[in-house]
Amino acid sequence: xxxxxxxxxxxxxxxxxxxxxxxxxxxxxxxxxxxxxxxxxxxxxxxxxxxxxxxxxxxxxxxxxxxxxxxxxxxxxxxxxxxxxxxxxxxxxxxxxxxxxxxxxxxxxxxxxxxxxxxxxxxxxxxxxxxxxxxxxxxxxxxxxxxxxxxxxxxxxxxxxxxxxxxxxxxxxxxxxxxxxxxxxxxxxxxxxxxxxxxxxxxxxxxxxxxxxxxxxxxxxxxxx
Amino acid sequence: xxxxxxxxxxxxxxxxxxxxxxxxxxxxxxxxxxxxxxxxxxxxxxxxxxxxxxxxxxxxxxxxxxxxxxxxxxxxxxxxxxxxxxxxxxxxxxxxxxxxxxxxxxxxxxxxxxxxxxxxxxxxxxxxxxxxxxxxxxxxxxxxxxxxxxxxxxxxxxxxxxxxxxxxxxxxxxxxxxxxxxxxxxxxxxxxxxxxxxxxxxxxxxxxxxxxxxxxxxxxxxxxx
DNA sequence: CGTTAACCTGAACTTGGTCTGAGAGCGGCG
DNA sequence: CGCCGCTCTCAGACCAAGTTCAGGTTAACG
Numbered sequence: 278x279x280x281x282x283x284x285x286x287x288x289x290x291x292x293x294x295x296x297x298x299x300x301x302x303x304x305x306x307x308x309x310x311x312x313x314x315x316x317x318x319x320x321x322x323x324x325x326x327x328x329x330x331x332x333x334x335x336x337x338x339x340x341x342x343x344x345x346x347x348x349x350x351x352x353x354x355x356x357x358x359x360x361x362x363x364x365x366x367x368x369x370x371x372x373x374x375x376x377x378x379x380x381x382x383x384x385x386x387x388x389x390x391x392x393x394x395x396x397x398x399x400x401x402x403x404x405x406x407x408x409x410x411x412x413x414x415x416x417x418x419x420x421x422x423x424x425x426x427x428x429x430x431x432x433x434x435x436x437x438x439x440x441x442x443x444x445x446x447x448x449x450x451x452x453x454x455x456x457x458x459x460x461x462x463x464x465x466x467x468x469x470x471x472x473x474x475x476x477x478x479x480x481x482x483x484x485x486x487x488x489x490x491x492x493x494x495x496x497x498x499x500x501x502x
Numbered sequence: 503x504x505x506x507x508x509x510x511x512x513x514x515x516x517x518x519x520x521x522x523x524x525x526x527x528x529x530x531x532x533x534x535x536x537x538x539x540x541x542x543x544x545x546x547x548x549x550x551x552x553x554x555x556x557x558x559x560x561x562x563x564x565x566x567x568x569x570x571x572x573x574x575x576x577x578x579x580x581x582x583x584x585x586x587x588x589x590x591x592x593x594x595x596x597x598x599x600x601x602x603x604x605x606x607x608x609x610x611x612x613x614x615x616x617x618x619x620x621x622x623x624x625x626x627x628x629x630x631x632x633x634x635x636x637x638x639x640x641x642x643x644x645x646x647x648x649x650x651x652x653x654x655x656x657x658x659x660x661x662x663x664x665x666x667x668x669x670x671x672x673x674x675x676x677x678x679x680x681x682x683x684x685x686x687x688x689x690x691x692x693x694x695x696x697x698x699x700x701x702x703x704x705x706x707x708x709x710x711x712x713x714x715x716x717x718x719x720x721x722x723x724x725x726x727x
Numbered sequence: 728c729g730t731t732a733a734c735c736t737g738a739a740c741t742t743g744g745t746c747t748g749a750g751a752g753c754g755g756c757g
Numbered sequence: 758c759g760c761c762g763c764t765c766t767c768a769g770a771c772c773a774a775g776t777t778c779a780g781g782t783t784a785a786c787g
Contacts, residue, residue, distance in 0.1 A: 319604050347609060428763060445641070447524045465745085466765060472747060487744070487773065488654050489524065653774055690734085691776060697736060712733065712784065 278323040278393055278437065279303040279454050283313030283339070284355070285331050293326060296382045297389065301416055301432055303457050310334030317343055317350065321453040323440075324392045326385070327372075328355045329363045337363070337370050344371035351392040353385070390414065397440040404439040405496050406482045411439050425477055430455065434470045438483060438493045447490035503548040503618055503662065504528045504679050508538030508564070509580070510556050518551060521607045522614065526641055526654060526661075528682050535559030542568055542575065546678040549617045551610070552597075553580045554588045562588070562595050569596035576617040578610070615639065622665040629664040631707045631718050636664050650702055655680065659695050663708060663718045672715035 280302045284290040287308070294304045305320065307313035310331040317325055317339070329336035340352060353374045354367040364375050373395075374388050390413055394402060404411045408421045416432065418425045427435065433455040438446055448467050452460055471491060475481050482493045505527045509515040512533070519529045530545065532538035535556040542550055542564070554561035565577060578599045579592040589600050598620075599613050615638055619627060629636045633646045641657065643650045652660065658680040663671055673692050677685055696716060700706050707718050 315604075318606065346606075348606065430764070449520060449524065461765095464765075465767090468745065469747080469765075472745095475746095485745070489526075655775070686776095689776070690778090693735065694776075696734095701736095710734070 278433065278440075279305070279321065279457065280389065281305050281307065281313065281316055281320070281322045281325045283307045283310065283317075283325065283331065283336070284328045285309055286328075289328075292382065293385070296386060297326075300386055300390075301429060301436075302389075303433070303455060305457055310336060310339045314339045314342055318346060318348060320458065321450070322350050323396070323454060324389050325350055325352045326355065326389065327352050329367055330357060330360065337366055340367065340370040340372060349396075351396045353388055353392060355380075387414075393440070399440065404436075404442075406439060406442065406493050407480055407496060409439075409478060409480065409482050411436060420479055427474070427477065430466075431470055431474050431477070434467070435474055435483075438491060442493055442495040445486045445489050445492045450490070503658070503665075504530070504546065504682065505614065506530050506532065506538065506541055506545070506547045506550045508532045508535065508542075508550065508556065508561070509553045510534055511553075514553075517607065518610070521611060522551075525611055525615075526657060527614075528658070528680060530682050535561065535564045539564045539567055543571060543573060545683065546675070547575050548621070548679060549614050550575055550577045551580065551614065552577055554592055555582060555585065562591055565592065565595045565597060574621075576621045578613055578617060580605075618665070624665065629661075629667075631664060631667065631720070632705055634664075634703060634705065634707050636661060645704055652699070652702065655691075656695055656699050656702070659692070660699055660708075663716060667718055667720040670711045670714045670717045675715070 278301075280297050282290060282293045282297070282304060284293060284306070285308055290306055290308065294306055297304045305316055305322075307316050311333050313327065313331075314334060316322075327336050327340060331339070336354060340354070343350075343352070351373040352371070353376060354364075354372040355376055355378055356363040356367065358377050358379075364377070367375055373392055376385055376388060390402065394413060402413045404413065409418065410420075411418045413436070418427055418432065418435065434451065437451060437454050451467050471483055471485075475483060484492050484494065486492050503526075505522050507515060507518045507522070507529060509518060509531070510533055515531055515533065519531055522529045530541055530547075532541050536558050538552065538556070539559060541547075552561050552565060556564070561579060565579070568575075568577070576598040577596065578601060579589075579597040580601055580603055581588040581592065583602050583604075589602070592600055598617055601610055601613065615627070619638065627638045629638065634643065635645075636643045638661070643652055643657065643660065659676065662676060662679050676692050696708055696710075700708060709717050709719065711717050
């Protein structure tokens, strides 16, 4: 998953990036509203953390512009404690959640995770596909309860696919979401990681759709329901 | 379906082609207005994506010429944010929709899909013919709810036929719309694919009209069916 | 009813996308 | 500084989609 952090204060920005990176996300950062707005509109993020009190272009305006341009990425806004009304206008402008500064990093991580999960329309923090279970909270994958050791990239790839069950994900969409801005397009790393994951999982939940990309099937066949 | 992309900036052109190809369209590209104009007039497209700010011959002129020549293909124009008036003149010149740069690829894909659908006079993104349902958004075909595995070409062929129910489609019209520029005319691939589709679908919705081509019948006869 | 041209169909062939193993590059950690 | 594990690159093998071909079948027409 790829996250955008828009925060002017260098120290907090660094902390946010570090914490989000630690739990396995790919993070881009913007130091002001203008840059943030541009990135949000042009890159593919799974969630955005947006400080409301920004120089150059304030957070509310950025958010409003995004929503006007029909950007659906979930946004978590950060507000100062003494600017209580910002929270309301932020939610009005289309924020999906808010957090009052100062906050505990743990809290933020939990909320970002929840945003990504809800945006994918998933009911639980545990994504299951047959015997394979991916826990977004612990960042662990198990098969029939037995833990599987995945590297960072392997996990990101699998997590992204499992967040979009039954949907064909193209190679380019995958690279957009598990790498940051600059990455060589014509490379077969995606295939290599798919291969590795397949070798580590006893069941092959990743189907390749020739010419289009990959797809993991939803757990339970929705059969004659 | 076959799309023409007229865009001078190589990077954006590549992205557009990639995205449209990803969702199963056949894409031709032109790097300037002249080339674009020529292709649009001489090849059979189902939709055209046209950048307004082009060298050699600007987009508005291209579009005007097409419309003057009575070309009815739906056209989506791309305009720069700061050239607001272009949008208006573009619509005046006969554009069917517009998008302001920068835009999100998903947005563009949705609009192109909608253009093609509307041009065919279809009310919904789901094309039905008896028990056979083709979903243009997900690119999936089901019969009585059960999914059918089609290859890329099979899908294109079926989609084109189902976009024009009750109309007899000639072999040459089919090849024009599911292949790009250079394709060997005297070949029986169309017949082979029709055959394959017939074998995959339990009901034969593709009727052959001897000497003319193929036809799928409209879903439900209003009454005495 | 026979002839002809159009169409169908199964199988072989070709092509290009995908897979996969081995190894180089790189950074972290002891 | 050297080891180790992760990531990426490359080349060749592999495989399914796409195409061609050859022969069979069907409809149109006199």
